[in-house]
Amino acid sequence: MKLVLVLLLTLVALGCGYSSSMHNYKMTTGTAVQMSQIVPNTATAGTDGFMLTVNGSGFSSNSVVYWNSMALSTTFISGSQVVAAVPASEIAMSATVQVYVNSNGMASNMMTFTVN
Numbered sequence: 001m002k003l004v005l006v007l008l009l010t011l012v013a014l015g016c017g018y019s020s021s022m023h024n025y026k027m028t029t030g031t032a033v034q035m036s037q038i039v040p041n042t043a044t045a046g047t048d049g050f051m052l053t054v055n056g057s058g059f060s061s062n063s064v065v066y067w068n069s070m071a072l073s074t075t076f077i078s079g080s081q082v083v084a085a086v087p088a089s090e091i092a093m094s095a096t097v098q099v100y101v102n103s104n105g106m107a108s109n110m111m112t113f114t115v116n
Helices: 002-015 019-024
Strands: 034-039 050-057 064-067 075-080 082-087 094-103 112-115
Touching: 034 094, 034 112, 050 094, 064 082
Parallel strands: none
Antiparallel strands: 034 050, 050 082, 064 094, 075 082, 094 112
């Protein structure tokens, strides 16, 4: 009976694809994208465009800052900072804008920008 059990367990282990090299397998997951601050967070309507600095974590070289749902021209500084160009046309009138970052297909939390 013990021999049958040992053979059965061996066959199950082989049939499941187990091998001793599997212990080196590591699962990789994406890093969460998180915004902690936008600078500035307000502007006066009708003024010139400006550079928006976004601080946070999980940014990558393909990160894009979104102004509502419009992608802004974005420059990657580091994993904790990106800078985006906000054109004057986007602050021509008073508004409340939602800003977020998309990095590696993952969206960050949103922060509010106010145009007075």
